[in-house]
Amino acid sequence: MISFPLESVKRCRRCSMPELPEVETIRRSLEREVVGKEIVGLELRRPGLLQDATLEELEERAVGARISGIRRRAKYLIFDLDNGHSLIFHLGLEGLFLLKEEATEAVHLILKFAGGMRLYFDDIKGYGRLFLSPTDRVEELPGLAKLGLEPFTSSYRWESFKKLMRTNQEIKRLLLDQAKIAGVGNIYASEVLYRCRVHPRQLANELTLSEARCLFDEIQKIMEEAIAQRGTSVYHYRDIDGSKGEFQKFLKVYGKAGEPCERCGAPIQEIDQGGRGTFFCARCQPLKSPAKHDIMEDLFA
Structure with a gap:
């Protein structure tokens, strides 16, 4: 699992x-642009x-190969090559892939393709990571092997999610x-908790069954x-052509x-949780006493 020094997160509350x-x-954008290219x-x-490998190893495995596919696993991007190897990227705090180089010192890797096309990995904060792996062993990388339930995959099931609520961890x-x-x-x-009217500091095992299902x-x-909406561009994020996402226009907290909260008019509040800013409406998302035991029996069943 990729982890970042706490101080770097605290210094980057607006990352x-x-x-x-x-x-x-x-x-999806990379798939259109680079799959099939050498x-x-x-x-x-x-x-x-580059992690746990040398530049020579990277060149040996990547140069001369074609990109056969682009996959995603949670926040990781996996470039599968036609020679049985893969390049696995974690974008870190603010990593970007761009088709055009910008006038900054943040370009950390350039992939050069036949025909003159180039792909730039731009990472202004410097926390991006690149791993090499045989394609059939990508899931064995420590960061990927430890990942939990992932939306849009078969692992994301209600029964499995419900079991995660059996903890006194803040939700x-x-x-x-x-x-x-x-x-x-x-x-x-932050946005999901607002939609479900759940306080960010509510303990997971204090949620009602309906709150957990929400x-x-x-x-x-x-x-x-x-x-x-092609993602959320609150700060640095952009797509490979430099365009911003649009979902920031739909954020509520x-x-x-x-x-003012769109639902009740109370001011949106910000609190610190582990060095990260959490946004919520104290009126719509009150911190509640633990749910009644009969409801929790359903949750723990």
């Missing part, structure tokens, strides 16, 4: 790590991007735990909506501290 909808948007060269400008922290639910980040966690349903629903 937004690409979440599942943003990574899926990038995947890598004829590469330039690694930040050696720290917002649980939603961000990639070992439990993969692909959810700070933006969509979260299960709305996680996938909001991601579908965000993908349809994230980044709106002090603004």
Whole structure:
């Protein structure tokens, strides 16, 4: 699992790590542009991007190969090559793939394709990661092997989700735990909790069955909506052509501290949870006493 130093997160409270909808948007764009193309060269400008391998190994496996497919696993992008190897990228806090180089020092990798096309990995914060793996062993990488339930996959089932609620962990922290639910980040966690009228500090095992079911349903629903809008560009995120997403226009609480709640008019509040800003409406999302035992029996059944 990719982890980031707490201090880097605290310094970057106004950063937004690409979440599942943003990574899926990038995947679809890359699929259109680079699948079938041959890598004829590469330039690694930040050696720290490449993990557990040398530049020579990267060149040996990538140069001369064609990209046969682009997959996504939670927040990871997987470039499958036609020689049985794969390049696995984690975008870090603000990593981007771009078709045109920008006048910055943030380009850490350039993939050069036959015909002159280039793909730039731009990472202004420097927390992106690149791994190499045989294609048939990608899922064995530690970061991928430990991922939890993922929306839009067979692992995302109500019975499995319900079991995750058997903990006294704050629900917002649980939603961000990639070992439990993969692909959810700070933006969509805040928005889903608002939709379901759940306080971000409510303990998971204090939720009612209907609240837990709402979260299960709305996680996938909001991601579908965000993908349809090509992601959320609150801060740095852009698609490979440099265009911004549009889902920020539909956010109800994230980044709106002090603004009136659309439902009740009370000011949106921001609190700190693990160095990350959490946005919510205290009136619509009150911190409640634990649910009655008979309801919780249903949840734990």
